Amino acid sequence: MARYRGPLSKIARRFGEPIFGPDKALERKNYPPGMHGFTRKRGKKSEYAIQLAEKQKAKYTYGILEKQFRNLFEKANRAKGITGEILLQLCEMRLDNVVYRLGIAPTRRAARQLVSHRHIEVNGEVINIPSYHLKPGDVVSVREKSRSLEAINLTKGTKMDWLEWNSATASGRVLNAPQREQIPENIKEQLIVELYSK
Numbered sequence: 001m002a003r004y005r006g007p008l009s010k011i012a013r014r015f016g017e018p019i020f021g022p023d024k025a026l027e028r029k030n031y032p033p034g035m036h037g038f039t040r041k042r043g044k045k046s047e048y049a050i051q052l053a054e055k056q057k058a059k060y061t062y063g064i065l066e067k068q069f070r071n072l073f074e075k076a077n078r079a080k081g082i083t084g085e086i087l088l089q090l091c092e093m094r095l096d097n098v099v100y101r102l103g104i105a106p107t108r109r110a111a112r113q114l115v116s117h118r119h120i121e122v123n124g125e126v127i128n129i130p131s132y133h134l135k136p137g138d139v140v141s142v143r144e145k146s147r148s149l150e151a152i153n154l155t156k157g158t159k160m161d162w163l164e165w166n167s168a169t170a171s172g173r174v175l176n177a178p179q180r181e182q183i184p185e186n187i188k189e190q191l192i193v194e195l196y197s198k
Contacts, residue, residue, distance in 0.1 A: 003063055003112070009033075011060050015053070017186060019061045021107050051195035058187045062091045063108050068131065073196050084189030085180045092178050095122065096130035098140055102165055102172040103156035110151065119146035134174050141171030 004011075009025035010033045012018055018026055045053075059069050076086035091097065096112040099120055105111035112130045114120055120127060121141045122134065134140070142152055147170055157165040162178040165171075180189075 003065070004060065015057050015060075017057070019057060020109075048195070051191045054188050054191040055195055058088075058091070058185075058189075058192060061108075061185055061187065062094070062097060063112060064091070064131075070196070073192070077196075084193045087192065088180065088183050088185070088187065088189055089177045090133070092183055093134050093174070094130065095120065095127060095132040095134060095140070098134055098163065098172070098174065101160050101163055102140060102158045104142060104152055104154070104172075106153070114146075114152065119143055119149070119152065136174050136176045138174045139171050140174070141169065 008020045009023055012020055012023050012026050013029060013031070013033045016026075016030075016032075055069075059066065064072070072090045073083075073087055076083050076090055079086050092101070096108060096115050099105055099111035099114060100108045104120075105114050115130045115132075116128050118126050118128045119142060121143055122132065123139055124141075126143065142154065146152060147154060154167055154170045157167060158172065160178070161182050162175050164173045164175055166173075
């Protein structure tokens with residue numbers, strides 16, 4: 001199970017955004033990581049550098065490595081519609097992301113762990129694959145045995161229009177694939193499309 005396991009604050013500081021959630025280090029040190037920090041005077045970033053940074057930000061945000069992200073892009077490219085929006089939809093419809101969006105876990109990393117440790121069911125079946133792709137109408141629930149765990153939050157619920165949460169049954173339903181305006185992430189998906197289209 002490959003995933004990024006390095007320091008999160010450094011990545012957040014590199015992009016200047018709290019991509020892993022609220023971060024005190026980012027508030028204290030509002031400059032890039034490294035011994036030169038503010039004083040690093042590099043010229044204007046090239047077009048390629050800007051596109052690459054946007055792709056890296058998207059990958060770190062969703063916790064996806066390069067090969068998987070490339071496969072998602074190719075799938076989005078084959079589908080009808082705007083490639084960048086479809087790419088973000090595919091990222092949002094991953095099981096670990098939906099568990100995070102439903103409010104069951106505080107972060108995507110925590111959601112990924114809940115899924116891989118077999119605490120989450122999809123349509124009544126235990127699924128332990130974080131990248132499992134959900135479809136509209138799928139019901140995501142917490143296993144009966146796992147509901148008493150401290151790590152699992154069953155009261156918060158979701159603020160997403162495309163998801164519905166029922167705290168009585170500890171389950172949520174995917175109503176539809178999210179539109180671009182329903183995805184709060186600050187990602188310029190067009191730059192990623194331009195990068196991969198070269």
